[in-house]
Amino acid sequence: xxxxxxxxxQNDLPNALPDFRNLGVMSRILVLAxxxxxxxxxxxxxxxxxxxxxxxxxxxxxxPVLLIVVVVLYAASPHLRRLTYRYGLLxxxxxxxxxxAVLFPFQSGIGGNDGWHAFAFSIGFAVLATALLTWYFYLRxxxxxxxxxxxxLQALQARIRPHFLFNSINAVLSLxxxxxxxxxxxxxxxxxLFRTVMADNRELVTLSDELALCRQYLNLEQxxxxxxxxxxxxxxxxxxxxxxxxxxxxxxxxxxxxxGIEPGIAPGVIEVRIVSRDERLRLHLSNPYHEEHQHRQGxxxxxxxxxxxxxxxxxxxxxxxxxVVGSRYEIVIVMPYRKPA
Numbered sequence: 001x002x003x004x005x006x007x008x009x010q011n012d013l014p015n016a017l018p019d020f021r022n023l024g025v026m027s028r029i030l031v032l033a034x035x036x037x038x039x040x041x042x043x044x045x046x047x048x049x050x051x052x053x054x055x056x057x058x059x060x061x062x063x064p065v066l067l068i069v070v071v072v073l074y075a076a077s078p079h080l081r082r083l084t085y086r087y088g089l090l091x092x093x094x095x096x097x098x099x100x101a102v103l104f105p106f107q108s109g110i111g112g113n114d115g116w117h118a119f120a121f122s123i124g125f126a127v128l129a130t131a132l133l134t135w136y137f138y139l140r141x142x143x144x145x146x147x148x149x150x151x152x153l154q155a156l157q158a159r160i161r162p163h164f165l166f167n168s169i170n171a172v173l174s175l176x177x178x179x180x181x182x183x184x185x186x187x188x189x190x191x192x193l194f195r196t197v198m199a200d201n202r203e204l205v206t207l208s209d210e211l212a213l214c215r216q217y218l219n220l221e222q223x224x225x226x227x228x229x230x231x232x233x234x235x236x237x238x239x240x241x242x243x244x245x246x247x248x249x250x251x252x253x254x255x256x257x258x259x260g261i262e263p264g265i266a267p268g269v270i271e272v273r274i275v276s277r278d279e280r281l282r283l284h285l286s287n288p289y290h291e292e293h294q295h296r297q298g299x300x301x302x303x304x305x306x307x308x309x310x311x312x313x314x315x316x317x318x319x320x321x322x323x324v325v326g327s328r329y330e331i332v333i334v335m336p337y338r339k340p341a
Contacts, residue, residue, distance in 0.1 A: 015085040018137045020073040024315030068099045100126040171223035189216040208240035214253050234273040243338040245309045251302045260287030281337045289329040
């Protein structure tokens, strides 16, 4: 039996338009466009007392254009994602210029002049604002590629602890003579688990793939822990096709085993519940809590890593919260409910 391996690619993340349906992206567009308006108002003001009037005049013409552009980009976001980066930028610039030109006849000149001077000022402001925002999102994308993304990926890959590998191999060795079929299945699970870990895991994957990986991991731990480990799955029908960051659940399930099952003597239950509500995917995981046996540093590292990757993929639209409820430790993740195109 040979497992296919895949090395980690070192190439940069490709240039791509931001997700115009992401709350964080749209907030940045609104804030940065208005910040540019503030700069223009200050530049036009000889005295500070003139600033308020100049900014009000510029903002009065900027906001309607900005509102139309935001609405159009939100509606067109799925189509823009299908375009190449160059044609996507061209489509965005065309949208901005069209909105500026269409609304101009209903506005007084923000350049302080009438006619063509005012129109030229409006078009120039639109081009400059679009160019600066494009540059900002380009730099932001490059900041996450390749070194930072690679470092975070490698940190995630290190989350499968060495003792798990040694314990799994020992468990398989104990099965070879008395249950060779089960030993073979365990080796296949182990090979598949490490193949997934070593893959280039920077794209979203389906939840069904993530759940399959978790079950392979738990099958291996079951060899060692036996009846001490029980898992209750509550998966809402249909959510398996949702897109999630790779290696999202496996580190959490591994933590649940390490912090919740291993320290106890009696059997323990790990509960995994996943539902969708209002275009949001909600993942709830809980395990027994033993305060005196908590390995807090390792737990914080795993949670911090997952929070970072949720931020990378979903910006401000995802969250990870933890709490202790009675004798249970709970983790709740909420993220946008996305499906494959």
